[in-house]
Amino acid sequence: xxxxxxxxxxxxxxxxxxxxxxxxxxxxxxxxxxxxxxxxxxxxxxxxxxxxxxxxxxxxxxxxxxxxxxxxxxxxxxxxxxxxxxxxxxxxxxxxxxxxxxxxxxxxxxxxxxxxxxxxxxxxxxxxxxxxxxxxxxxxxxxxxxxxxxxxxxxxxxxxxxxxxxxxxxxxxxxxxxxxxxxxxxxxxxxxxxxxxxxxxxxxxxxxxxxxxxxxxxxxxxxxxxxxxxxxxxxxxxxxxxxxxxxxxxxxxxxxxxxxxxxxxxxxxxxxxxxxxxxxxxxxxxxxxxxxxxxxxxxxxxxxxxxxxxxxxxxxxxxxxxxxxxxxxxxxxxxxxxxxxxxxxxxxxxxxxxxxxxxxxxxxxxxxxxxxxxxxxxxxxxxxxxxxxxxxxxxxxxxxxxxxxxxxxxxxxxxxxxxxxxxxxxxxxxxxxxxxxxxxxxxxxxxxxxxxxxxxxxxxxxxxxxxxxxxxxxxxxxxxxxxxxxxxxxxxxxxxxxxxxxxxxxxxxxxxxxxxxxxxxxxxxxxxxxxxxxxxxxxxxxxxxxxxxxxxxxxxxxxxxxxxxxxxxxxxxxxxxxxxxxxxxxxxxxxxxxxxxxxxxxxxxxxxxxxxxxx
Numbered sequence: 336x337x338x339x340x341x342x343x344x345x346x347x348x349x350x351x352x353x354x355x356x357x358x359x360x361x362x363x364x365x366x367x368x369x370x371x372x373x374x375x376x377x378x379x380x381x382x383x384x385x386x387x388x389x390x391x392x393x394x395x396x397x398x399x400x401x402x403x404x405x406x407x408x409x410x411x412x413x414x415x416x417x418x419x420x421x422x423x424x425x426x427x428x429x430x431x432x433x434x435x436x437x438x439x440x441x442x443x444x445x446x447x448x449x450x451x452x453x454x455x456x457x458x459x460x461x462x463x464x465x466x467x468x469x470x471x472x473x474x475x476x477x478x479x480x481x482x483x484x485x486x487x488x489x490x491x492x493x494x495x496x497x498x499x500x501x502x503x504x505x506x507x508x509x510x511x512x513x514x515x516x517x518x519x520x521x522x523x524x525x526x527x528x529x530x531x532x533x534x535x536x537x538x539x540x541x542x543x544x545x546x547x548x549x550x551x552x553x554x555x556x557x558x559x560x561x562x563x564x565x566x567x568x569x570x571x572x573x574x575x576x577x578x579x580x581x582x583x584x585x586x587x588x589x590x591x592x593x594x595x596x597x598x599x600x601x602x603x604x605x606x607x608x609x610x611x612x613x614x615x616x617x618x619x620x621x622x623x624x625x626x627x628x629x630x631x632x633x634x635x636x637x638x639x640x641x642x643x644x645x646x647x648x649x650x651x652x653x654x655x656x657x658x659x660x661x662x663x664x665x666x667x668x669x670x671x672x673x674x675x676x677x678x679x680x681x682x683x684x685x686x687x688x689x690x691x692x693x694x695x696x697x698x699x700x701x702x703x704x705x706x707x708x709x710x711x712x713x714x715x716x717x718x719x720x721x722x723x724x725x726x727x728x729x730x731x732x733x734x735x736x737x738x739x740x741x742x743x744x745x746x747x748x749x750x751x752x753x754x755x756x757x758x759x760x761x762x763x764x765x766x767x768x769x770x771x772x773x774x775x776x777x778x779x780x781x782x783x784x785x786x787x788x789x790x791x792x793x794x795x796x797x798x799x800x801x802x803x804x805x806x807x808x809x810x811x812x813x814x815x816x817x818x819x820x821x822x823x824x825x826x827x828x829x830x831x832x833x834x835x836x837x838x839x840x841x842x843x844x845x846x847x848x849x850x851x852x853x854x855x856x857x858x859x860x861x862x863x864x865x866x867x868x869x870x871x872x873x874x875x876x877x878x879x880x881x882x883x884x885x886x887x888x889x890x891x892x893x894x895x896x897x898x899x900x901x902x903x904x905x906x907x908x909x910x911x912x913x914x915x916x917x918x919x920x921x922x923x924x925x926x927x928x929x930x931x932x933x934x935x936x937x938x939x940x941x942x943x944x945x946x947x948x949x950x
Contacts (some may be wrong), residue, residue: 340402344394347402351390351410358411359386365491366415368422368568368588382418389414397472406473409480416483419490431486438482442475449474516550518676526680528673533596541591542566545603549584552607552669558614562607566591575602577609584610597670604669608662612636632661654843702727712740712756720756727752728769739789741767748780751791759791772808774825776801786811786827795827805840806860810867812837820849824867831858831868844886846871846903855880855891857905872905887933890916900935900947909947913937 342350359382369378389410398406420431449467454460518525524547527533527540536544542564549562560582569576569587574594576585584606591599612633619625619633635657644652653659678684701713709723721727726743739751744762751759751767766778770789778784783797786804801813801823810822813829821832822840831837834849834856841847845860847868855877858870874880879892883903891911892898899911909916915938937945 340398340400341404342402344402347394347398347407348390350404350407351386351393354407355386355390355411355414358415359383362415366419366487366568370418370422378422382414385414385418386411393476397469397476400469401473409477412480412484413476416480416487419487420483423486423490427486434482434485435479438478442471442478445474445478446471516547516554518551518673521547521551522676522680525673526677528596528600528677530596538566538588538591541599542586545584545586545591545599548600548603548673549607552604553610556607556611558610560610560614562610564603574598575606577606579610579613582610597674600673601666601670605662605666608665609658612658612662613640616640632657710742712742712752714756721752739770739791741769751775760787768803772804774804774808774811776803776811783816784813786823793827795823802839805842806845807842810840810860812840822868838880838882841883841886844883846883846886846889848880848883848889850879853878857883857889857901872901874901877911884918888918898937909935909937912939913945914940 340347362382363379367379367382370381393406393410394402398410420427420435424431449471450464452467454463524544527536527544533541533544546564549564552558553560553562563581563583564586565583566586566588568589569585574587574590577583578585584603586599586602590602613636615630615633616637619630619637622630625634639656639658644656701717703711703713705711705723708725710725710727711719711722712727714720721742724742725745725747728741728743739753739759741749742752742758742762743749746762748762749764749767750762751770753759763779764777765780766776766784768776773789774786774794776784777787783799784801785793785797786795786801788794795813798813799816799818802811804811804825809825810830812820813823814820815832819832820834820837821829822837824830831849834851835853837849838847840860847858847860849856849858851873855874856870857872857874857880858868861867861869874891876893877891877899878894880901881890883889886903888900888902888908890898891901891907893911896914897911898913898916899907900909900916902908917936917938919934919936920932933948935947937947939945
């Protein structure tokens with residue numbers, strides 16, 4: 336076979352690397368999705384390794400006589416396509432298998448046709464067969480690359496044109512066309528919100544359920560517009576969002592796939608209420624008399640929509656907007672309404688559904704203390720499922736908490752019990768916290784602090800000390816053997832280190848503070864970004880810093896004990912020239928924002944005070 340290469344090996348690999356990195360940038364924007372249970376960093380590394388293996392395989396095996404721009408394209412399409420198929424296999428379902436199956440059948444047919452053609456006996460027989468095999472491999476790779484392109488094309492088009500990656504087959508209906516769109520009229524669909532039913536649904540089936548819910552909500556809220564429901568990869572920790580320009584509720588694909596039905600229902604109803612708020616604002620804007628009592632909420636909504644605060648920019652300010660607090664309140668009521676109707680229809684206890692929705696609900700477990708001092712754990716039916724033990728700790732236990740409960744063994748050490756009462760771990764811990772965010776901090780008698788998950792598996796190395804998981808279970812502070820402090824992520828990986836001290840990490844907001852090499856440091860926690868912990872500012876002039884309050888400000892101190900205040904951008908808003916500073920909330924004033932509600936009472940050395948505002 337004639338060599339059709341227009342590149343040597345180095346040029347081919349260089350082309351794959353260059354265009355692979357360019358493709359990676361666009362792929363990350365348009366289609367990237369984590370693989371299964373892998374973290375973002377692990378998934379990204381997997382894709383990079385796949386690109387490297389594909390370039391080397393193509394250069395020295397598949398395309399050693401065809402190193403050209405066409406085969407570079409085939410190599411990259413094949414790699415990105417295979418990753419896409421693996422990442423979206425559960426949501427694309429049969430489509431992936433059908434396309435891949437067709438490609439395999441075509442490749443097999445091509446191979447049979449080429450390899451079964453007669454070959455004359457002679458010295459060149461082996462070389463002819465090898466060349467035919469190379470052609471077959473090239474054809475198979477090209478066919479598979481075409482199939483992968485067919486998988487990616489609609490996803491890319493939807494992403495480019497702002498269309499949700501997945502849409503339901505059920506039609507969107509507004510209040511006028513949605514006569515009959517009530518819970519009772521759609522009970523067969525509403526019943527799919529039961530936990531056992533929901534878990535067995537595929538993504539499009541779940542979307543159809545949510546579209547039906549949106550139709551019911553549109554009628555219940557009296558909307559003049561329909562509500563379209565779709566699923567897509569949303570940025571950051573956003574679970575769902577509403578676009579009033581297209582009347583579309585977009586639900587995060589991961590949220591739709593893996594969250595309980597009640598949580599997805601809550602998200603859908605929350606966004607439906609945003610549509611209702613927009614209609615109120617329209618009526619308010621068109622009204623001749625805007626001072627009517629009925630427009631009080633609409634006036635606030637109009638102001639907030641005009642200056643909407645995104646959760647990524649200011650989590651606390653986002654969370655406290657009236658449009659958001661009202662939507663959350665409505666969604667909670669709506670979820671209760673749906674599950675009340677389900678329980679009435681089936682004659683079941685509504686707590687059966689709410690407990691599956693909220694892990695914090697009591698599941699009916701009880702602990703009894705006998706006269707002989709022994710303790711037993713009972714399930715919801717009253718049957719003994721664990722014990723006797725000297726102690727079973729009720730706080731944070733499976734009957735009302737976030738994971739397995741703790742028990743004390745006869746040796747005086749602590750272990751954990753599974754939901755069925757079996758021993759998840761033996762009693763081996765001298766220190767054992769209750770589970771929080773599905774993780775617990777433990778220490779054995781002769782070892783350091785480490786962390787375990789709800790399966791009892793270790794997820795970190797040993798540390799001299801450490802806090803429980805903070806920041807909604809994303810991070811924990813740990814002290815290394817050299818005495819310095821660091822931060823580990825939810826997988827137990829060290830993502831920040833070398834600090835003299837680290838203040839408690841925030842739960843809702845993202846700003847944290849530490850002292851590193853004797854200097855105050857302000858940093859940001861980025862659980863879903865490439866850089867989990869990024870330093871905003873280091874202060875040479877400050878040797879101490881408080882925790883960041885409300886994600887807005889922190890107190891800083893100089894070596895001579897003078898105090899000042901810095902804001903969330905790292906700027907000094909109160910100079911460090913006071914012997915003490917106290918913050919005061921003046922929320923009963925006419926302040927327009929949270930920032931305007933805080934003042935600082937700054938005491939000077941002579942006993943007098945200055946009052947300084949945030950602005």
